[in-house]
Every structure is written in C-alpha cells, then in structure tokens.
Amino acid sequence: MPLALSRRHAIAAGLAGAAAAATPRRARAATKTKIRYLTSWFPQAEHGGYYQALATGLYEREGLDVTIDMGGPQVNGLQLLTAGAADIIMGYDIQVLSAIERKLPVVTVATTFQSDLQGLMTHPDIKGIAQLKGHRILIANTSYATFWPWLKQRFGFTDEQAGPYTFNLQPFLIDPNVAVQAYGTSEPFEAKQMGAQVNFFLFADDGYPPYGSTMVTRTEFAARQPDAVRGFIRASLLGWRDYMHDPAPGNRLIKQANPKMTDARIAYAIAQMKALHVLDGGDARTMGLGIMTAARWQKTRDFLVAGKILSPQTDWRAAFTTKFIDGMRIMPDGTA
Structure with missing residues (x-):
C-alpha cells in the first residue's frame, strides 16, 4: 500500500x-x-x-x-x-x-x-476562444473523445489545429501562437510559477455542458x-x-x-x-x-x-x- x-x-x-x-x-x-x-x-x-x-x-x-x-x-x-x-x-x-x-x-x-474545470490557456493577446481559429491547440489524446468534438462544433476548429499535449508546458511557453488545454486550477498556476502571463478560458462559459x-x-x-x-x-x-x-x-x-x-x-x-x-x-x-x-x-x-x-x-x-x-x-x- x-x-x-x-x-x-x-x-x-x-x-x-x-x-x-x-x-x-x-x-x-x-x-x-x-x-x-x-x-x-x-x-x-x-x-x-x-x-x-x-x-x-x-x-x-x-x-x-x-x-x-x-x-x-x-x-x-x-x-x-x-x-x-x-x-x-x-x-x-x-x-x-x-x-x-x-x-x-x-x-x-x-x-x-x-461546470467542468476544463478550458484553454492562452497567451495574453488572446481575448476569447473564438480568436483561436487557425491557431495550434495542444490537447491530450483522451480529449479527442471529450471536449474536442464540442470545440469543433462550437467554434469551427479543425483537427489540423490539434497538436499533442504531454503535460509539459514548455512548447506552449516558447510559442506565442500556441494554446493548450488546461484545468482552471492547475496549468495556469504552473505557468505563473514559471513567470508567464496567461489567460484562461473556461469551456463552460461558452456553453460546454x-x-x-x-x-x-x-x-x-x-x-x-x-x-x-x-x-x-x-x-x-x-x-x-x-x-x-x-x-x-x-x-x-x-x-x-x-x-x-x-x-x-x-x-x-x-x-x-x-x-x-x-x-x-x-x-x-x-x-x-x-x-x-x-x-x-x-x-x-x-x-x-x-x-x-x-x-x-x-x-x-x-x-x-x-x-x-x-x-x-x-x-x-x-x-x-
């Protein structure tokens, strides 16, 4: 044990x-x-x-x-x-x-x-999820069967935008054009501990049920x-x-x-x-x-x-x- x-x-x-x-x-x-x-x-x-x-x-x-x-x-x-x-x-x-x-x-x-605590973390210039159309979005493999279909339906995102998220924030931190899936109480804390300025958007605020x-x-x-x-x-x-x-x-x-x-x-x-x-x-x-x-x-x-x-x-x-x-x-x- x-x-x-x-x-x-x-x-x-x-x-x-x-x-x-x-x-x-x-x-x-x-x-x-x-x-x-x-x-x-x-x-x-x-x-x-x-x-x-x-x-x-x-x-x-x-x-x-x-x-x-x-x-x-x-x-x-x-x-x-x-x-x-x-x-x-x-x-x-x-x-x-x-x-x-x-x-x-x-x-x-x-x-x-x-509401689920799931959302997206972005760099400060992004003011809403809708702005991410065409941006690369890092998600875990399991997310293809949870919130990703909803994001595609709600915002018109495409599978070509999705990239792998391995729960390492470095790819997000070094690329200002990348967003990453995030739990509202977790990834933003980690990013701020590393000195990054980020925005977090809760999916539920845009209707994720x-x-x-x-x-x-x-x-x-x-x-x-x-x-x-x-x-x-x-x-x-x-x-x-x-x-x-x-x-x-x-x-x-x-x-x-x-x-x-x-x-x-x-x-x-x-x-x-x-x-x-x-x-x-x-x-x-x-x-x-x-x-x-x-x-x-x-x-x-x-x-x-x-x-x-x-x-x-x-x-x-x-x-x-x-x-x-x-x-x-x-x-x-x-x-x-």
Whole structure:
C-alpha cells in the first residue's frame, strides 16, 4: 500500500476513534454503513469538500464510515466501481454515458461542480476562444473523445489545429501562437510559477455542458443503500459548503495524505474555484449545491452524438438520477 494511502487510513482511523470516545455507548453500538469513496487524482483542493466532511465528522453524523481513496494515472475508477472495490467514485458525464452505452450498471447521483474545470490557456493577446481559429491547440489524446468534438462544433476548429499535449508546458511557453488545454486550477498556476502571463478560458462559459467531479455509484448500491447514498451526498455537499468558507480542517487531511501538496497550490485552487463559481454557479444558486438537470445531461448527450462519440440509441437518461439530490437544497449561502 502506498505511503499516502497508509497515512490516509491512519488519519481516518484516528478520527473515528476520537469520535467513538466522545459518543455514548448505546450510539457506538449502532453499525455504520461503510462507504469506500475513490477520487479521480491525488489529494488536492479540488477534492476539499470530501476531506472536510471526513475531518469534521459530517459522514459520521450520517451514520457512515467513509474511507477516501485517491485515484491517479494508473487507477481505473470505473473498473474498480463495477468490480465492487469502490462504492462511489468521482466521475464525469462523458465517462458515464459511455459506460451506459456499454451496458455497465452505473449511475450518477449528484455533482460536485456545476461546470467542468476544463478550458484553454492562452497567451495574453488572446481575448476569447473564438480568436483561436487557425491557431495550434495542444490537447491530450483522451480529449479527442471529450471536449474536442464540442470545440469543433462550437467554434469551427479543425483537427489540423490539434497538436499533442504531454503535460509539459514548455512548447506552449516558447510559442506565442500556441494554446493548450488546461484545468482552471492547475496549468495556469504552473505557468505563473514559471513567470508567464496567461489567460484562461473556461469551456463552460461558452456553453460546454458537462458537470464536473460527479458522484457515481453502482445501480445496485443505489437501490440497496438509498439512505447511505443520500447521506453521503448531503455530508459531502455540506463539507464543500464549509470548505469554501474555512478550508483548514480539510486541508490538514489533504496535506497529510499528499505531502507534496503546498499551501500556495491549495490557495490558488480555492481562489480559482471561487472565481469560476464551479461549485455555486448555475442552477446551484437557486436549487442548491450538487443539483443536476435532465436538460444539461441532454446537451452533453447531443454534442457527443453529433460528434459521433456516442451512439444515438444510448439510453442517456439511465446515466443519472436526481431522486437523491432533488429537494436537498443545501444553499451556498449557508442554509440547508
């Protein structure tokens, strides 16, 4: 087991033990539902609400014994979920729609962010994505099956413009005519650390419809443990609400699980999430954190079908359910 994972389990065990010591014997006798939650990457501020919920006892308050496992470049979250090695994972709409096309028994039960943090990073002379027509745009191989078809439909970009992005920023930094795919909380930070002046354009601001960092489980688990799923969603969203006001408890767990994470990177990511309103923007302003709508899911389905990424026969409505999040109304202003 990697060192970071060992530390994380030790932290969780310590928190559980402290809570048990302060809980009456009768309450301790009740069995908590175990949930293994798998994130998409190494612990970071973009996962902060989940660590906040663990650190402050929000999961325990819902009768849950939650373990947070970290993803990474060699971790296939969907495979672990369908194999039963994880109960809920951090996913994304396109991944789940593809899984439904392949008849995998998974379902999205809520979202974290109202918009994906994906976008493009450019040099300062570019004032909008539309200006990049004819420019070289560096993208990862996986992006040809996610946002690239949307960019072509929305802005008329061509495959000839696309170049390989190997997660090395040097080709972008040395060529003023190049743009590069970027996560709003990541590449701009790296570029600025290297002394570069950059602009960042969030795809969602131009209509890119997928949600970001969704909560995905097995259909069987959602049917068998509906109260646990609802409790996990509620605690996680309360954790996110609290994290954006006082991230210190969550940050302590993040840094213990990922010692390479710095205060500067965490602070930048939190500032960007606030500035881009990925958590509290869109429908979340009036309907509550974590909300999803069929209209948004259909927009994602439609651009994937138009880009020949998804079969038009796919039962896209099976990719999500709103029955857990509807009516929860955890508002960004602190009401719940």
